[in-house]
Amino acid sequence: MTLRVRDVRWRVGGRDVLDGVDLDAPEGRLVGLLGPNGAGKSSLLRFVAGVSGALHGRGGPTGSVTWRGADLHALRPRQRARRVAFVEQDAHTDLDLTVRDVVGLGRAPYHGLLAGVTTQDAHAVEQALDAVALADLADRSLATLSGGERQRVHLARGLAQEPQLLLLDEPTNHLDVRAQLAVLGLVRTATAAGLTAVVAVHDLNLAAAHCDDVVLLADGRVAAAGPVGDVLVPEVVDAVYGVRSTVLRTPDDRPVLSFRVP
Numbered sequence: 265m266t267l268r269v270r271d272v273r274w275r276v277g278g279r280d281v282l283d284g285v286d287l288d289a290p291e292g293r294l295v296g297l298l299g300p301n302g303a304g305k306s307s308l309l310r311f312v313a314g315v316s317g318a319l320h321g322r323g324g325p326t327g328s329v330t331w332r333g334a335d336l337h338a339l340r341p342r343q344r345a346r347r348v349a350f351v352e353q354d355a356h357t358d359l360d361l362t363v364r365d366v367v368g369l370g371r372a373p374y375h376g377l378l379a380g381v382t383t384q385d386a387h388a389v390e391q392a393l394d395a396v397a398l399a400d401l402a403d404r405s406l407a408t409l410s411g412g413e414r415q416r417v418h419l420a421r422g423l424a425q426e427p428q429l430l431l432l433d434e435p436t437n438h439l440d441v442r443a444q445l446a447v448l449g450l451v452r453t454a455t456a457a458g459l460t461a462v463v464a465v466h467d468l469n470l471a472a473a474h475c476d477d478v479v480l481l482a483d484g485r486v487a488a489a490g491p492v493g494d495v496l497v498p499e500v501v502d503a504v505y506g507v508r509s510t511v512l513r514t515p516d517d518r519p520v521l522s523f524r525v526p
């Protein structure tokens with residue numbers, strides 16, 4: 265397993281937000297992180313990413329995270345950021361920056377904020393802008409963009425970071441259906457080229473169409489994990505979401521779900 269997350273626990277406000285969660289992401293796979301509102305998806309991703317305040321010993325979650333056999337949280341932030349990019353849900357910046365500037369922040373682990381931009385940095389930024397089809401908006405102020413455009417800028421920032429592991433928290437929020445497909449298609453292409461990705465999504469059909477594996481959280485625990493076709497079955501989905509689902513299969517054996525209230 266390339267990403268190996270073990271026994272993540274976080275008790276806060278008298279509640280077990282995460283209660284012994286394990287997650288594996290093999291190299292080059294796209295892993296969907298699913299679960300109802302409040303299941304613990306964002307908390308888990310933040311912990312895995314090692315964002316400040318969520319590390320061991322500060323009242324934050326506990327557990328282990330290894331990436332290619334190394335303790336990810338033991339790495340210095342810059343070293344970690346060369347391996348892992350994390351795009352948070354509703355990521356925002358208060359600075360008045362252009363789209364290109366924001367995407368350029370993804371290059372910080374390579375040169376520091378005050379150092380000059382190298383040709384390689386500029387190339388990575390342009391490639392990332394192209395990948396999310398935002399090259400035309402590169403000189404616009406971030407503040408002037410729509411929610412969906414902004415979402416794509418933050419994804420581009422993650423791509424410009426040229427990570428080995430990409431963690432995305434609901435990257436399809438605010439996106440229209442075509443843009444949702446484009447974003448997950450993009451991540452899928454990147455995983456085919458060797459990137460490993462863990463993506464929290466709400467839309468089970470988007471996950472079904474794009475993910476290799478899924479981890480389904482419910483109340484801070486793993487309710488089910490495995491290949492997408494094994495997990496997204498009525499017995500599992502109905503129990504976790506409290507719906508009555510019907511599952512069809514595409515010709516390439518991916519599930520397609522419809523739901524009704526029982």
Ligand SMILES: Nc1ncnc2c1ncn2[C@@H]1O[C@H](COP(=O)(O)OP(=O)(O)OP(=O)(O)O)[C@@H](O)[C@H]1O
Binds near residue numbers: 281300306307308
């Ligand atoms: N700092 C905190 N203090 C207390 N409770 C918290 C804190 N952070 C998160 N929680 C609670 O932990 C639970 C899990 O939250 P989290 O955001 O991880 O869920 P999620 O699965 O990402 O939900 P959603 O799908 O709604 O985004 C929620 O009930 C939330 O209220």
